[in-house]
Amino acid sequence: MADGAFLAADWGTTNLRAWRVGADGAVLQSADFSLGVSRLAPGEAATRFEAEVRPALGAEGLPALLCGMIGSTLGWTVAPYIDCPASPETLAAGLIEAAxxxxxxxxxxxxxxxxxxxMRGEETQILGWLAADAARARGRHLLCLPGTHSKWVKIEDGAVTRFVTAMTGELYAxxxxxxxxxFGPDQAQDLEAFDRGAAAAGDGGALSARLFSLRGLTLAGLVSPATAPSWLSGLLIGAEIAGLWPLMAGDAPGRVEFVGEPSLCALYARALGAKCSHFGLTDGQAAAIDGLKAIWKAAP
Amino acid sequence: MADGAFLAADWGTTNLRAWRVGADGAVLQSADFSLGVSRLAPGEAATRFEAEVRPALGAEGLPALLCGMIGSTLGWTVAPYIDCPASPETLAAGLIEAAxxxxxxxxxxxxxxxxxxxMRGEETQILGWLAADAARARGRHLLCLPGTHSKWVKIEDGAVTRFVTAMTGELYAxxxxxxxxxFGPDQAQDLEAFDRGAAAAGDGGALSARLFSLRGLTLAGLVSPATAPSWLSGLLIGAEIAGLWPLMAGDAPGRVEFVGEPSLCALYARALGAKCSHFGLTDGQAAAIDGLKAIWKAAP
Incomplete structure (x- = not known):
């Protein structure tokens, strides 16, 4: 079991968020960097980490635990995928030393x-969600992590048993x-248009045709240019749910735990509607640091 | 009824193809221009047409009939949409004089x-298909015009009664x-990968998840980078067919008339597989000129 202070970081495609964690598990400092792996030159991760991240956190000399795309071929050192089912212990046993x-x-x-x-990065958020309440280590849970590549995740008795990714956020962008x-950037969210888009998803089939229908609706003035982004968001999220809910929710009671950006999670909850009788919501950043702390504790 | 020689043109988003047609209906000359409406400055259509298209065809002074996006808000003059059901006569009655x-x-x-x-442009190809055989003016037919925005079209007794557009080609691009x-450009078609992609479409639902599965398949070496484009093409075409076939084919016998680029039509036919017992194939360019001639004949 590792203990003591450490530097924790969620190092993704676009950004890097890092924390200095004290020996008692308290977050003493945090910082964000525009240093995602897509912005790194090959081989540059180590030097940028030592020169920029450590000093900003006052974390020189501390051991470090990193999650996210930094473990991909674009990152620092490849941390090979672990097969499901995966628990905090199997992930901790699979840690790779980059330096x-x-x-x-x-x-x-x-x-x-x-x-x-x-997945790469979301596993840490999932472990953070598990670690936040000891009762979650038992029974079955369905998690949804909305985003560029949304994840629907089955948890059984404390282990990730299955997940499916939908590239809904990337399609939207x-x-x-x-x-x-x-459409132009920075349109305000219009919930009425979102609901109409979600309803237009139907059974989730024929998506390429349902998408084109936004063209006909805007030409006819039935969806305004200002509300088209909300309609499109509703259609894509509605189609994702229509396609994946039967597979992932099965015959379980309608309970979903969302982990992610709260306003996006709220849209997913809205599109789920009556399918789901209970939602949980955990902020993605909070889950990431909780997960890094849990893996740190379990690390050999 | 209009008769005599005329200049015919299919003036689309990217390109313009034009023909000089003699009084007997024979095509005497044709030319292609990189003059699609997306490449025109506002108000420029008339001057470019007179200065470049007419002289290249030796068609100074001839009456002209244009179809395609030149009738959109990006084009020369807006030719408002005609509602279905639409026959050659209703389209001819809806012609708009641009000059x-x-x-x-x-x-x-x-x-x-x-x-x-x-749709804008495909209606002319459909009329060309109808005009090519007098027997087509009776009974029910299902047409498919694959492309950037694929069209599935129901014809009943010589009129277009319903169609659905799928933006499959645009999604692929x-x-x-x-x-x-x-992926990189100019990969060779791999039919085995295409078939696997088409099979991965399943019932056509959860497309944003099925799309992401190509990422897992390539990471695992189960689809090579060179064959990924074919797999993606198979998935998108397969999902389009799975979603639209039940709606458009109904309980009709499995017969589809393809109008379009022959190699793309062949991929659609391949993905349809056993759903369809008979295919017809008409080249899209040939259908466009046939349609312009048919509308010309029917024009007031």
Missing amino acids: PGVRIVPGLRCVGLVGPDV LLGAQSVLR | PGVRIVPGLRCVGLVGPDV LLGAQSVLR
Whole structure:
């Protein structure tokens, strides 16, 4: 079991968030950096980490635990995927040393909807959600982590048993920026349009046709340009839920634990509607640091 | 009824193809121009047409009939959509004069999968398909026009009664160019990977999850980078068919008439597989000129 103070970091594609954690587990300092792995030159992770991240946190000489895309081929050192089922202990046993005192959390792999599915970074948030309440280590839970690549995750008796990824957020960004459906930035959320879009998802099939219908609706003045982004968001989230809910919720009672950005989680909850009788909500950043602390505790 | 020689043009978003047609209906000359409406400055259509298109065809002074996006808000003059059911006669009656002697074919509108659906340009190809065989003016037919925005079209007794658009080609281009699934240009078609992608479409639901599965399959080496484009093409076409076939084919016998680029039509036919017992194939360019001639004949 590792203990003592350490530097924790969620090092993703775009950004890096890091914390200095005291020996008692308290977060003493945190900082954000525009240092995501997509912005690093090859081989640059180690030097930027030592030169920028450690000093900003006053964490020179501390051991470090990193999660996220920093363990991918674009990152510092590859931390190979661990197969499901995966518990805090199996993840801790799979830590990879990138440099003396610097360890990286591996991603997860499972049998997905079609072939293998993977995650890298979300496994730490999931462990953080598990660690936040000892009662969560028993029984079955369904988690949803909305985002660029949304994850629906089954937890059974404290282990991740299966998950499916939907690239809903990435589709939304691509379609809004560059397709025939494109729109300007920074439109206000319109919940009425979101609901209409979610209803237009139907059974979730024929998505490429349902998407094009936004063109006809805007040409006819039935969806305004200002509310088109909300309609599109509703359609894509509604189609994701229509497609994945039967697979992931099964015959379990309608309870979902959301982990992520709260306003996006709220949209997913809204689109779920009557399918779901209870929601939990955990902020994604809080879950990430909780997860890093839990893995640190379990680390050999 | 209009007769005599005329200049015919299919003036789309990216390109313009034009023909000089003799009084007997024979095509005497044709030319392509990189003059699609997305490449025109506002108000420029008339001057470019007179200065470049007419001289290249030796068609100074001839009446002209144009179809495609040139009738949209991006084009020369807006030719408002005609509502379905639409026959050659109703389209001819809806021609809009953009300038003396220059007329534009209107697009079509119908009740689509979600709200109104629209087409502009494909209506002329459909009429060309109808005009190519007098027997087609009777009975029910199902047409498929694959492309950036694929159209599935019901014809009943010589009129377009309903259609649905799927933005499958546009999704393919966006995902291949800029998403986590992106790949390089000019990969050779791999039919085995196409078939596996089409099979991965399943019932067509959960498309955003099925799309992400290509990431897991390539990471695991189960789909090679070189065959990923074919797999993606199979998935998107398969999902389009799974979603729209029940709606458009109904309980009709499995017969589809394809109009479009022959190699793309062949992929659609391949993905349809046993759903369909007979295919027809008409080249899209041939259908466009046939349609312009048919509308010309029917024009007031």
